[in-house]
Amino acid sequence: MSELRFDQVTVRYGAGRRALTAVDGVDLTVPSGQVVGLVGESGSGKSTLARAAVGLAELSSGQILLDGVPLRHRTGGRRPLQMVFQDPYSSLDPRMTIGDSIAEAVPRSGPPRREEVTRLLELVGLDADRAQAYPGALSGGQRQRVAIARALAGQPDVVIADEITSALDVSIQGTVLNLVRSLQRELRLSMLFISHNLAVVRYVSDYIAVMYLGRIVEFGPAADVLGDPQHPYTKELLAAAPRRGATSLLDPVAPRLSDPAAQAVAERAVQVVAEAEPADPHHPPAGCRFHPRCPIGPLVLSDREHCLTIDPTTDADRRRHRAACHHVAGALQPVTTGSVSKEDSL
Amino acid sequence: MARRARWIAVLRTPVGAGAGVLLLAVLLLALFAPLLWSDQASAIDTEHLLEGTSSQHWLGTDSLGRDIFYRVLVASRTSIMLALLATALGVLAGLVLGTAPVLLGRRAGRLTTALVNIAVAFPGLLLALFFAVIFGVGAKGAVLAIGLAGAPAFARLTQTLVAGIAERDFVAAARIAGVGRFRILLRHILPNIAEPLVVNATIGAGGVLLAFAGLSFLGLGVQPPAYDWGRLMGESLNGIYVHPAAALAPGVAVVIAGLAFNLFGEAVAKGLGVPALVGPRLRTRTPETVPAAPVDDEAVLVVKDLRVSFPGPITPVRGVSFTIHKGEIVGVVGESGSGKSLTALAVAQLIEPPGQVEAAELSFLGAPLLGRLADRGSAATRRRLLGTSFAMVFQDPMTSFNPTKRIGVQLAEGAREHQGLSRRQAMARAVDRLRAVRVPAAGRRARQYPHEFSGGMRQRAMIGMGLMGAPALIVADEPTTALDVTVQRQVLRLLETIRETDDVAVLLISHDITVVAQVCDRVLVMYAGRIVEDLPASDLATGARHPYTRALLAAVPDLDTPLDEPLAVIPGRPVDPSAFPTGCAYRVRCEFVVESCSAKDPELVGADHRVACWNPQGRTVLGIESIRTGQR
Ligand SMILES: Nc1ncnc2c1ncn2[C@@H]1O[C@H](COP(=O)(O)OP(=O)(O)OP(=O)(O)O)[C@@H](O)[C@H]1O
Ligand code: SF4
Ligand code: SF4
Ligand SMILES: [Mg+2]
Numbered sequence: 020m021s022e023l024r025f026d027q028v029t030v031r032y033g034a035g036r037r038a039l040t041a042v043d044g045v046d047l048t049v050p051s052g053q054v055v056g057l058v059g060e061s062g063s064g065k066s067t068l069a070r071a072a073v074g075l076a077e078l079s080s081g082q083i084l085l086d087g088v089p090l091r092h093r094t095g096g097r098r099p100l101q102m103v104f105q106d107p108y109s110s111l112d113p114r115m116t117i118g119d120s121i122a123e124a125v126p127r128s129g130p131p132r133r134e135e136v137t138r139l140l141e142l143v144g145l146d147a148d149r150a151q152a153y154p155g156a157l158s159g160g161q162r163q164r165v166a167i168a169r170a171l172a173g174q175p176d177v178v179i180a181d182e183i184t185s186a187l188d189v190s191i192q193g194t195v196l197n198l199v200r201s202l203q204r205e206l207r208l209s210m211l212f213i214s215h216n217l218a219v220v221r222y223v224s225d226y227i228a229v230m231y232l233g234r235i236v237e238f239g240p241a242a243d244v245l246g247d248p249q250h251p252y253t254k255e256l257l258a259a260a261p262r263r264g265a266t267s268l269l270d271p272v273a274p275r276l277s278d279p280a281a282q283a284v285a286e287r288a289v290q291v292v293a294e295a296e297p298a299d300p301h302h303p304p305a306g307c308r309f310h311p312r313c314p315i316g317p318l319v320l321s322d323r324e325h326c327l328t329i330d331p332t333t334d335a336d337r338r339r340h341r342a343a344c345h346h347v348a349g350a351l352q353p354v355t356t357g358s359v360s361k362e363d364s365l
Numbered sequence: 366m367a368r369r370a371r372w373i374a375v376l377r378t379p380v381g382a383g384a385g386v387l388l389l390a391v392l393l394l395a396l397f398a399p400l401l402w403s404d405q406a407s408a409i410d411t412e413h414l415l416e417g418t419s420s421q422h423w424l425g426t427d428s429l430g431r432d433i434f435y436r437v438l439v440a441s442r443t444s445i446m447l448a449l450l451a452t453a454l455g456v457l458a459g460l461v462l463g464t465a466p467v468l469l470g471r472r473a474g475r476l477t478t479a480l481v482n483i484a485v486a487f488p489g490l491l492l493a494l495f496f497a498v499i500f501g502v503g504a505k506g507a508v509l510a511i512g513l514a515g516a517p518a519f520a521r522l523t524q525t526l527v528a529g530i531a532e533r534d535f536v537a538a539a540r541i542a543g544v545g546r547f548r549i550l551l552r553h554i555l556p557n558i559a560e561p562l563v564v565n566a567t568i569g570a571g572g573v574l575l576a577f578a579g580l581s582f583l584g585l586g587v588q589p590p591a592y593d594w595g596r597l598m599g600e601s602l603n604g605i606y607v608h609p610a611a612a613l614a615p616g617v618a619v620v621i622a623g624l625a626f627n628l629f630g631e632a633v634a635k636g637l638g639v640p641a642l643v644g645p646r647l648r649t650r651t652p653e654t655v656p657a658a659p660v661d662d663e664a665v666l667v668v669k670d671l672r673v674s675f676p677g678p679i680t681p682v683r684g685v686s687f688t689i690h691k692g693e694i695v696g697v698v699g700e701s702g703s704g705k706s707l708t709a710l711a712v713a714q715l716i717e718p719p720g721q722v723e724a725a726e727l728s729f730l731g732a733p734l735l736g737r738l739a740d741r742g743s744a745a746t747r748r749r750l751l752g753t754s755f756a757m758v759f760q761d762p763m764t765s766f767n768p769t770k771r772i773g774v775q776l777a778e779g780a781r782e783h784q785g786l787s788r789r790q791a792m793a794r795a796v797d798r799l800r801a802v803r804v805p806a807a808g809r810r811a812r813q814y815p816h817e818f819s820g821g822m823r824q825r826a827m828i829g830m831g832l833m834g835a836p837a838l839i840v841a842d843e844p845t846t847a848l849d850v851t852v853q854r855q856v857l858r859l860l861e862t863i864r865e866t867d868d869v870a871v872l873l874i875s876h877d878i879t880v881v882a883q884v885c886d887r888v889l890v891m892y893a894g895r896i897v898e899d900l901p902a903s904d905l906a907t908g909a910r911h912p913y914t915r916a917l918l919a920a921v922p923d924l925d926t927p928l929d930e931p932l933a934v935i936p937g938r939p940v941d942p943s944a945f946p947t948g949c950a951y952r953v954r955c956e957f958v959v960e961s962c963s964a965k966d967p968e969l970v971g972a973d974h975r976v977a978c979w980n981p982q983g984r985t986v987l988g989i990e991s992i993r994t995g996q997r
Contacts, residue, residue, distance in 0.1 A: 112553050
């Protein structure tokens, strides 16, 4: 059990005109034994954050701490952070048996490899005699189980799961999510669970962090964030998530209102959202990064010009859910991580 | 394994077999000729100096009266051995240079990459001569010279191959597990690049043989008394007008041996590589494929009784029939292995041998793609029709783009080939199409490489590539898997807009039933290579009748899924296409089994809403809850 903390983490790719800040001054804590779900659109920096944590991406500034101690990535020895990748088809070496793939991740100082492989395969619900199989002979769900077993082989304190079910079928997705949840509870793992699917994140997470263009724009206990979202982007994500029985989600329409002025604003808001240009991370907008597609921002309401210039992340800590928005609905009431128990959040 | 099958397939092709036999003969000759004929080759016959062809000396004799025929045979060992040595040296040096980025880390790696790039720019022959001068004349010097001259090309190849593998997640996973760089290279990277490297080395050996003969011919290579083909050529050159055979024979030997290496390598490369858009070996089940029914003008794609099979034999797609009309969006759902992708690939003519496609009818825009009628029309016409009116969007845009080429160039390529646009026109169209699929700053983005795009943007670019022509049908295989909801929504909306503005039909394949429900007019549910339900999308939420469709719907978590219980899952696992059970394939996982289920596979019956099930559930509209609780 360990706490993973991102402290003002910035990751930049490239240099000069092509430079891109994929993660921009992120503060995020994964409390010990808890699951933090990270959602956000593609390109928002979720995977970069994960890769930075395991040493696959270099930090440009800031630091990542495990139980208050900055992480170091050495070869050999135990690696306290492990990651499960999105695509089980490319995350296992096609020319290595799955037993060898798992054994490779068992630390040298650890338990005897053969027994450990057997134990891990059984832990993730696979027959131990499949150890000699090559990944090609396994289904996607089985491969993802192997990938989870390999991550656990490193005896990690924290597991990072990056979109681990998005390449899987729904019927298999269910079993993998059930497995993740039971393993996490059994082993009391701390976990950063990344997914673009809010319904999936909701199912496994104690906390939810919402990321937009390299920044965390909202963070709080899962039930609170979903039940009372503060940031307009979170609201948009919620509106787009599948709900039982809903058929077409494609084109939101403005409500019919009696007041023509209010009607105009509502229609404008719908239009702004529908026409939203996908954000270009090479040229993040000034002020609030969400303003070009914000339904309650300066493009809809003319009195909100400060959104164009003043960055709402600087004083986000003052707001409910640390929301990076000048116009959040809720009261000014900072949340503290770790103080909310799982029962409270459900 | 499939790999071995492909090797065998290579040897079965005429070129592959011929080159293989030739190569074997050349290698055997090199092995045994010196043992058998050394004496004859060095026997000095002072009676016959510098003679022409005779019954005693087939190719004549040299200035010491030695038999040239035997000398050519015996020289094969020296020639081939030195060529192989030089190739090996080139590959080795190339490997060292090419894998340096992995071992040395980023900065030093970049330096070696730059060095290789400069070295590759020099002509090989020039480099070889340069090194030959440095290392001095003689066999050893020549091996070093030619080997090192070939190194940059192999280094470049290795770099490209390594870059492809090093990007893969399993390498990242090994690094996270704390595996050292050298071990990663040895255990993960080299085994995965060995095959293409060996193939290319074989091809290269042919060229090296030629180069070596050249150096020896010039007197820079093998020195007397040793001799190889190049030196034999040089010695006989003076007499070429008198005794042409003596000078030509070693030359012919060089060419034959060189060709043997070269052709064999090429044949293997072709067999193991993945050539794009090769028409499948087509065969019809029913000989008469003339569309009997009145031709449906509105039909873009007609598929009747489609089957896809592989040697084994397995038949992952067994009798799939459907029609797509103009401007219609049809969704196909089903789990992995249900045959969705193979159905799409068969429609796109992308199933490669030994895979086989059979159908009672498979026609696109009224033109048959299979069978006699298709055979009569030329393959070129068919390819052209597919190239301009058909677009395919793949599951993983990262692997469908070439990582080393700019996005814009890749979009433009197809248009130049199929529509005959100039480079500039094609590029302008590419930028325009990128803009049409709403890639921001399209002009600048067109000059970027695939890895600089985010996942959603790559997928849009892929769709943009499909729109370079004027497609009548877009087949999209899992286009939004791995995209988050907002981007997914934009990609789907993009498909919908394209459908509306250009009346394009879309076949949308997805394992995500909520995606399909959102955009499609009609939904086909596949299980074990068959369509088990075909229903209007509007009926999906409440009117699904097949037990599998209903289970699939219940397995999707949503924002109302209870958190305190495990997610609904479909018990059991998908059936293995190599062993379909008799009767209904869903039988082992189904909870509504009746007696007939194990006896006979149910037919797909019905008009607007077709179901293949002996015990379909609830015609009367059920509440969502009852669908949920229908699960175990
Ligand atoms: N080249 C091949 N040789 C042999 N079998 C194959 C080949 N390609 C596919 N198959 C088999 O055919 C079955 C159906 O494959 P297909 O890719 O069409 O499924 P799918 O429904 O698209 O699955 P996914 O959602 O994973 O893409 C699989 O069981 C697979 O093993
Ligand atoms: S700060 Fe302004 S633009 Fe940004 S999200 Fe809030 S209201 Fe919208
Ligand atoms: S035919 Fe029988 S086994 Fe198959 S889905 Fe229907 S009820 Fe279930
Ligand atoms: Mg597929």
